[in-house]
Amino acid sequence: MNLVLEVSGLTKTYKDITAVNNISFSVKSNEIVGLLGPNGAGKTTTINMILGVLEPTEGTVHIENNNIAKKRSEALSRTNFTAVYAQVPGNLTVSQNLYIFGLIYGVANLQTRIGQLLQEFELERFKDVKCGALSSGEQTRVSLAKAMLNKPHLLLLDEPTASLDPSTAQVIREKIKDYAAKGTGGVLWTSHNMHEVENVCNRILFLSHGKILLEGNPKTLPQEYGKKDLEELFIAVAREPLTFELT
Amino acid sequence: MKAIRIYAIFLRQFYLIRDNVTRFFQIFIWITVDIALWGFLSKYLSGATESTLSFIPLFLGAVLLWDFLIQVMQGISMSFFEDAWSHNFLNIFASPLRISEYVTGLALSGIARSILALVVMLTLATIIFGFSVFTYGVSLIFFLSILFLFGIALGIFGISIVLRLGPSAEWFVWPIPAVLSPFVGVFYPLSTLPQWMQFVGHILPPSYVFSGIRGIVNGEALSIQTLIFGIVLSLVYIAVAYGIFVLAYRRVVRTGLIIRYSAENLS
Numbered sequence: 001m002n003l004v005l006e007v008s009g010l011t012k013t014y015k016d017i018t019a020v021n022n023i024s025f026s027v028k029s030n031e032i033v034g035l036l037g038p039n040g041a042g043k044t045t046t047i048n049m050i051l052g053v054l055e056p057t058e059g060t061v062h063i064e065n066n067n068i069a070k071k072r073s074e075a076l077s078r079t080n081f082t083a084v085y086a087q088v089p090g091n092l093t094v095s096q097n098l099y100i101f102g103l104i105y106g107v108a109n110l111q112t113r114i115g116q117l118l119q120e121f122e123l124e125r126f127k128d129v130k131c132g133a134l135s136s137g138e139q140t141r142v143s144l145a146k147a148m149l150n151k152p153h154l155l156l157l158d159e160p161t162a163s164l165d166p167s168t169a170q171v172i173r174e175k176i177k178d179y180a181a182k183g184t185g186g187v188l189w190t191s192h193n194m195h196e197v198e199n200v201c202n203r204i205l206f207l208s209h210g211k212i213l214l215e216g217n218p219k220t221l222p223q224e225y226g227k228k229d230l231e232e233l234f235i236a237v238a239r240e241p242l243t244f245e246l247t
Numbered sequence: 248m249k250a251i252r253i254y255a256i257f258l259r260q261f262y263l264i265r266d267n268v269t270r271f272f273q274i275f276i277w278i279t280v281d282i283a284l285w286g287f288l289s290k291y292l293s294g295a296t297e298s299t300l301s302f303i304p305l306f307l308g309a310v311l312l313w314d315f316l317i318q319v320m321q322g323i324s325m326s327f328f329e330d331a332w333s334h335n336f337l338n339i340f341a342s343p344l345r346i347s348e349y350v351t352g353l354a355l356s357g358i359a360r361s362i363l364a365l366v367v368m369l370t371l372a373t374i375i376f377g378f379s380v381f382t383y384g385v386s387l388i389f390f391l392s393i394l395f396l397f398g399i400a401l402g403i404f405g406i407s408i409v410l411r412l413g414p415s416a417e418w419f420v421w422p423i424p425a426v427l428s429p430f431v432g433v434f435y436p437l438s439t440l441p442q443w444m445q446f447v448g449h450i451l452p453p454s455y456v457f458s459g460i461r462g463i464v465n466g467e468a469l470s471i472q473t474l475i476f477g478i479v480l481s482l483v484y485i486a487v488a489y490g491i492f493v494l495a496y497r498r499v500v501r502t503g504l505i506i507r508y509s510a511e512n513l514s
Contacts, residue, residue: 014503045503048503048506076342086334089334089335089338092259103258106251
């Protein structure tokens with residue numbers, strides 16, 4: 001498996017606050033890596049640095065060997081993302097938004113690709129509806145469709161199922177699992193839903209106070225630390241990070 | 248630069264204006280009011296004074312060209328504000344789009360919008376007030392070029408302010424043309440101004456347009472070299488404004504402000 005993302009010594013400091021502290025990790029193709037941690041742990045800061053919208057204080061981000069600081073456009077043409085705080089503009093219709101982002105990402109056979117995504121994310125009946133008029137769950141599906149437009153080699157998902165009902169969330173999870181398994185892409189996924197993480201992720205990274213404290217298989221990691229499940233491990237890491245830092 | 252990405256930015260603005268009556272008519276409302284107001288004033292002055300001056304090309308023509316510059320500038324800034332208002336910065340700046348492609352796309356949107364406005368202004372001024380664009384002869388090409396280019400520079404400078412200070416700083420951008428208008432002598436020669444204002448006027452390219460208009464109306468020969476200087480000066484302003492935009496972009500990426508603009512409500 002090829003490395004699609006390589007993060008090395010990544011640090012972000014704001015005056016006297018260190019949001020991300022010298023973290024290194026990688027994501028391979030066909031792999032879904034979960035980035036977990038309590039609020040303020042540095043997950044979104046890390047994702048923003050990977051996306052090139054936040055300059056690291058130190059460290060590098062390579063997307064398929066393209067350094068984001070030097071070859072931003074090349075690196076980001078192989079990447080895409082969705083986040084609850086970055087919905088597509090509400091003043092354009094679903095198909096207009098997908099068309100514009102398809103042009104920006106240089107998608108070949110764009111109309112066909114849009115047709116596939118509208119079908120895949122059950123958005124056909126909304127294609128001429130302005131995104132702002134959709135429910136939050138429908139908007140999330142549009143954002144996911146936008147994130148899949150260019151069949152990204154690196155897909156960044158910041159709480160992608162946060163506003164979806166359980167049934168839709170389950171469908172989306174399966175789609176992304178299928179995408180990672182069959183395609184050439186790797187996925188970096190943040191979520192606070194531990195059952196979801198256990199279900200979809202091949203590997204997880206626990207982040208607390210800007211540092212990676214734990215890394216491993218979400219199915220076996222809780223037992224390795226004497227915890228019942230991932231949720232119990234999460235709570236322990238969030239409340240007593242120093243204990244894990246020392247191990 | 249990839250043309251397809253520039254087209255994407257342009258197309259987004261096209262969709263927004265085409266599909267929204269308010270946005271569409273907003274382009275024409277103020278220019279129509281301006282043409283009517285200054286057209287009637289010029290007509291009145293022509294009848295009320297014994298001056299041999301031709302007020303229609305002098306005042307109405309000047310207003311028409313000044314409004315044209317404002318339209319170019321606002322076309323760029325409005326396109327950028329659409330991204331700010333719809334919290335679209337993250338989608339835009341975390342995409343493969345290059346800064347040069349984004350700014351060029353915004354400039355193209357401004358140019359398209361201003362051409363539309365110019366056609367409407369010329370039509371109204373010609374039909375209602377008998378204004379003839381041919382009064383200016385070949386110089387008109389130079390006048391429009393200077394105003395086009397300087398409008399682009401002002402537009403890029405304006406969006407740099409908003410990028411650096413946040414969406415709420417848009418209120419610094421709207422008055423920029425009004426602040427500049429006394430210095431460029433839209434309605435009077437620069438010699439009317441105090442010395443320091445004249446100096447400022449001489450480094451602003453539109454001054455050469457409006458002094459050119461007065462020259463034509465007074466039957467004076469126009470210096471092509473001066474107009475070419477105005478064009479070159481405008482190009483310098485574009486380069487400087489683009490440099491300021493790039494610096495503002497680097498700053499907001501370093502500080503994380505660009506993410507906050509996307510995530511938080513306008514403050």
